[in-house]
Amino acid sequence: MSVAKITLTHRESQLRKLLLDVACYIDESKEVKEKIELRWAGGWVRDKLLNIESHDIDTAINVMTGHSFALKLKKYLEDEQNLKRHSMVAEEVGSLHKILANPEKSKHLETATTKVLSFDIDFVNLRKETYSDDSRNPQMEFGTAVEDAERRDATINALFYNLHTDEVEDFVGGLDDLKARRIRTPLQPEQTFKDDPLRVLRLIRFASRLEFNIDPQSEEWMSNSSVMDALKLKISRERVGVELEKMLKGNNPQSSLRYVDKLGLYPAIFMDPTARDILAPDTTRWSQAYNCLQTLESNNTPGSIYQILVRSDDARYISWILAALAPWSTVPNPEKSGSKMLPLLGTRVAQEGIKANSKICAHINGAFKNYNQITDLKNAVAQGRAFINERDTVGMKIRKWDADGGNWRIQALFALLVEAMNHPTSSDAAIDALFSGWQAFIDHLDNLDIMDAPAEKPLINGSTLMRQLNAKSGPWIKVALDICMAWQLRNPGASGPESESAAIDEVRKRSKELEIPVNK
Structure with missing residues (x-):
């Protein structure tokens, strides 16, 4: 001793x-x-x-x-x-x-x-x-x-x-x-990991947190197929989720994901065990996503992409979960089961694979649902399309994304990470160009003063609309409220009775189109 x-x-x-x-x-x-x-x-x-x-x-x-x-x-x-x-x-x-x-x-x-x-x-x-x-x-x-x-x-x-x-x-x-700043098992690694495969994840967490190296013999057994099978068989997904949360909330989540990548553990961790017919995604370019996030996080200066899009510790944690799940964006979602719409694959992995809570799953679902649309808007800004200066058009898009799970900014970050992962090269020049495009996009939205469009408080509610239009309730109300909100976004700062009347007039002009049922 x-x-x-x-x-x-x-x-x-x-x-x-x-x-x-x-x-x-x-x-x-x-x-x-x-x-x-x-x-x-x-x-x-x-x-x-x-x-x-x-x-x-x-x-x-x-x-x-x-x-x-x-x-x-x-x-x-x-x-x-x-x-x-x-x-x-x-x-x-x-x-x-x-x-x-x-x-x-x-x-x-x-x-x-x-x-x-x-x-x-x-x-x-x-x-x-x-x-x-x-x-x-x-x-x-x-x-x-x-x-x-x-x-x-x-x-x-x-x-x-x-x-x-x-x-x-x-x-x-x-x-x-x-x-020696070394992570090593007390007993032989084979016995240690087969006894309790969760130790594989714990060693990764400690190596990342302390910036230690894992000894080669332990690494070899951590990626052994029998140990990975034991990790799937013996460990509850709740325990996997707990260890992953500690990794991604820690001081060095990039290192944790790099170990998972290096050791080939992705299929054993980021998977939906209830979906046995779905193959694990290709992780060949996964490192470009988590390395991209680390680069963004290291540049947390005022006005930077990370500073604008990630505004809390919770948002940071979700951003690293999304970086971890990014490879699932390349796998087509299964068709509907009868009339039932199945959850998106990324959401299912979060729900069943790492047992994320419902709030986090909602954010993930919104990110997977909308990242293509957000990327399209970013490209439209780069192309100078005419509609990008229409505050109502852009603002309503942002409000819709935010309604799909909340925090549209994290959805935008996911869109960036997916684009980085799918980029044919990870050279410094390519990444700089990618960041420049997204920075220009964010700057444009900021110049429009539209980043916080989801927080815009409506001037008009459904009851007011029905009373002013002498109309009955119905599905038209949702569309009509969107018309009122679009008017607000075209007229920032508007308030008072005159503004309310002007917004309602926008709905009145489209009453036939909306098929508003009038009280008799």
Whole structure:
């Protein structure tokens, strides 16, 4: 075993002393035969050694369940003298949350989580795991520190800080891998990934987040066909979606997608498992889409394409999902099933493959539905077509796109990414020309002051229309309201009774065409 030293902050030292006192408190009670040993495990140790601030601490216990230890901690801190001894007040101790044992999900031992001294602490027992061939959920029981280290996904996540010796313990070579900036599995990669194929995605996430390299042997097994089959068979799509979300919301989503591309994992991740008759799309040019998005994101200056189109963290996340799904834009959508219109393929992959929520799926559906129309408008601007200066024509297009799932700007970004992916060359000159065309498009819309057309509040509602035209309700109202909105877009800033009358007059002129049913 290798060891190393780390320097604790004042608050970390305060927490260490508290937990050691609780361990002594339990030992003195003689309720547990063996002496309590406490270790901080995994991510906190790794981040501490990398000088990354972390307030999430997993505390591993040798001979008690996490929940049993946490109950003793709570009882210890109910004594005001103990609070004073550790310079604490009651408000620095949060509620205790028990995570129940659940044999059906192979959670055979109870754990607990709480907040103490501003740290979010999970209490767990040291564990060893036994896997079956058809499930990633192991049989779990008490284990040693070595067995606990060996069951983890990567050596750098298998380090322990022993609270009693004040040393970092390394049973699997994690310290050397940390220095080498290397991601490696504690056991042989074949066993690690077949036991739990989700570790493939976890290793990609950590390599991308920390900007580490994955060791060649691990990479070889990550792309092995049997491991990919296990990833499809043993891992729920919800868990795939959770890992993907962490990747794409992280600091380096481009790196995550590059690993997926390099290792040939696209069919195992971005797929609809319910559509067995549909082949995975060609990903030969996929890198041009996600590299394009990274280039755009790196130029977040005022007025840039990215700054105009991506205006929130949620929008950033959706933009990376769309970059991931871009290859599905090249696959024809299946025909209708009878009278039922099937969801677009990209939407189906989001729904069934990565279990995205309904709001995200709506954005994705709008992007896949409208990217060709948005590209056509961009090309029309480049060609100087006459209608591009008609504020109502352009504004109504934008409003329609936004109605299809919301956030038409993200749909426009997807159109750009699809064009970049389908471009015959990825040379700097070609990408610069592509960006120039889209920048000119955005600048044109900005000059028309039409970017926020979907937010335009209607002057007229359906009730007003029926009253002013002495008309009955019917399908004509939707078209009539669009006519009123187009009038508004031609007359920006218009308001008041005169403007309302002028807009309604536009509808009145077309009453025969609209077949407006008049009250008698």
